[in-house]
Amino acid sequence: MSSMNIPQSSYPRIVIIGGGFGGIALAKKLSNKDAQVVLLDKHNYHNFQPLLYQVSTGGLEPDSIAYPIRKVLQGYPNFYFRLANVMEVDTDKKSIKTNIGEMTFDYLVIATGSETNYFGNKGIENNGMAMKTIPQALNLRSLILENFEQALLTDNLHEREALMNFVIVGGGPTGVELAGALAEIKKGILPKDYPDLDTRRAQINLIQSGDRILPAMSEQASEKAERFLEKLGVNVWKNIRVTDYDGKVVSTDCDTVFEAATLVWAAGVRAVGVKGLDAENLLARGNRLKVDQFNQVQGVEGVFAIGDVAQMETEAFPHGHPMMAQPAIQQGRNLGENLVRLIDDIPMKPFKYRDKGSMATVGRNKAVVDMPNIRFQGVFAWFVWMFVHLYFLIGFRNRVVVFINWVYNYIRFDREARLIIRPFKKQNRAERDTLKQE
Numbered sequence: 001m002s003s004m005n006i007p008q009s010s011y012p013r014i015v016i017i018g019g020g021f022g023g024i025a026l027a028k029k030l031s032n033k034d035a036q037v038v039l040l041d042k043h044n045y046h047n048f049q050p051l052l053y054q055v056s057t058g059g060l061e062p063d064s065i066a067y068p069i070r071k072v073l074q075g076y077p078n079f080y081f082r083l084a085n086v087m088e089v090d091t092d093k094k095s096i097k098t099n100i101g102e103m104t105f106d107y108l109v110i111a112t113g114s115e116t117n118y119f120g121n122k123g124i125e126n127n128g129m130a131m132k133t134i135p136q137a138l139n140l141r142s143l144i145l146e147n148f149e150q151a152l153l154t155d156n157l158h159e160r161e162a163l164m165n166f167v168i169v170g171g172g173p174t175g176v177e178l179a180g181a182l183a184e185i186k187k188g189i190l191p192k193d194y195p196d197l198d199t200r201r202a203q204i205n206l207i208q209s210g211d212r213i214l215p216a217m218s219e220q221a222s223e224k225a226e227r228f229l230e231k232l233g234v235n236v237w238k239n240i241r242v243t244d245y246d247g248k249v250v251s252t253d254c255d256t257v258f259e260a261a262t263l264v265w266a267a268g269v270r271a272v273g274v275k276g277l278d279a280e281n282l283l284a285r286g287n288r289l290k291v292d293q294f295n296q297v298q299g300v301e302g303v304f305a306i307g308d309v310a311q312m313e314t315e316a317f318p319h320g321h322p323m324m325a326q327p328a329i330q331q332g333r334n335l336g337e338n339l340v341r342l343i344d345d346i347p348m349k350p351f352k353y354r355d356k357g358s359m360a361t362v363g364r365n366k367a368v369v370d371m372p373n374i375r376f377q378g379v380f381a382w383f384v385w386m387f388v389h390l391y392f393l394i395g396f397r398n399r400v401v402v403f404i405n406w407v408y409n410y411i412r413f414d415r416e417a418r419l420i421i422r423p424f425k426k427q428n429r430a431e432r433d434t435l436k437q438e
């Protein structure tokens with residue numbers, strides 16, 4: 001027995017670090033194969049990140065977008081899950097160190113995803129909000145509601161407005177979707193919840209450093225999404241770079257200064273690395289691990305990386321595949337087949353990405369969809385967006401709950417999960433760090 005109580009087996013041991021999109025897709029491919037599979041994650045659930053913004057804005061309960069990893073693996077023979085934070089990898093000894101013990105591997109797959117990148121800006125990191133994990137989404141939900149409760153109590157008009165203002169930095173899908181959801185709350189919910197506040201004065205500012213929002217999508221999608229947002233009352237600022245935030249004032253590289261008690265940073269991510277695989281020659285831009293066409297970490301035999309953490313440079317994707325769910329899922333599936341081939345001594349198949357397109361929703365009846373051969377926007381795009389998200393959500397119960405919530409919210413123009421369950425106050429640095437580790 002190893003120190004993590006995983007029995008020795010005659011099968012080769014495949015250790016997967018991370019039960020996200022990539023790790024789960026890989027694990028599913030390895031069910032019923034001649035291998036012992038150990039999946040490690042610091043959370044006991046899979047987090048469906050594309051719907052985090054709905055948790056932050058009270059549209060969904062967090063448990064409808066999280067799914068127990070043990071349930072995914074139920075019934076798979078030779079599968080083991082351990083709730084563990086992996087701290088270090090020793091590629092020579094083929095072993096890993098975690099907070100609950102050490103273990104050896106025959107094959108290792110790093111599927112640790114990505115985290116918010118503040119590009120070293122401490123002001124923004126300490127005072128802004130991120131939305132990458134469920135605890136962070138709940139923190140944001142609490143903060144938004146607490147700010148409105150506080151706005152009711154102040155006689156100072158200036159302070160009141162700042163408490164009701166939002167700055168969202170980053171015009172990618174996360175920023176756009178969050179801005180749209182906040183605009184809908186401002187219009188449909190806040191006036192009823194806070195009749196004694198002039199919530200019309202709340203400003204929702206979406207700030208993008210480039211010259212268009214949704215830069216990874218077509219120009220048509222960007223323009224339409226911007227028009228949708230403006231229709232909802234969102235102020236879209238382009239070609240402005242946010243340089244600092246002290247919790248009240250947002251500084252930028254131009255004359256515009258924003259006063260807002262809530263700043264959400266959605267302007268960058270970087271891969272979550274693992275110690276032992278952090279040599280300079282292994283890392284590409286954004287901390288990603290350089291991998292070959294089989295997802296093997298360059299020059300490190302038996303060690304693979306998939307998803308956000310992996311950078312596979314190809315002719316079509318010279319800077320690696322987009323950090324999105326589809327590349328992670330497809331790499332997980334391909335690697336699953338390849339590991340079986342490797343064990344059976346059959347040549348591996350190179351990874352080929354099938355781009356299924358991208359999409360973003362701005363709000364009720366408003367979404368933009370770019371598919372490889374067709375682009376469309378509006379109501380139909382919104383239905384497609386909902387269908388695709390329901391389809392990829394893990395768990396039948398979650399799909400049903402999310403669907404019912406969406407129908408209810410649509411009919412009632414409501415979002416009833418606007419609850420302050422665990423109050424969030426802007427803490428000092430040390431306390432924030434403790435919360436971030438959750």
Ligand SMILES: Cc1cc2nc3c(=O)[nH]c(=O)nc-3n(C[C@H](O)[C@H](O)[C@H](O)COP(=O)(O)OP(=O)(O)OC[C@H]3O[C@@H](n4cnc5c(N)ncnc54)[C@H](O)[C@@H]3O)c2cc1C
Pocket residue numbers: 017018019020021022023040041042043045046047049050051052053084085086087111112113114131132173174272306307308309323324325326328
């Ligand atoms: C707000 C938001 C919205 C998004 N919207 C979309 C969208 O609409 N469409 C889309 O395609 N993509 C979207 N993405 C991106 C998408 O979620 C990621 O690209 C995808 O999750 C990457 O999958 P992954 O398997 O690489 O990593 P993840 O799904 O992030 O999984 C990584 C896992 O590794 C675990 N882990 C990390 N480090 C350790 C460690 N040291 N020890 C143990 N476990 C560890 C984590 O707990 C996590 O479970 C969005 C992301 C965010 C944050």
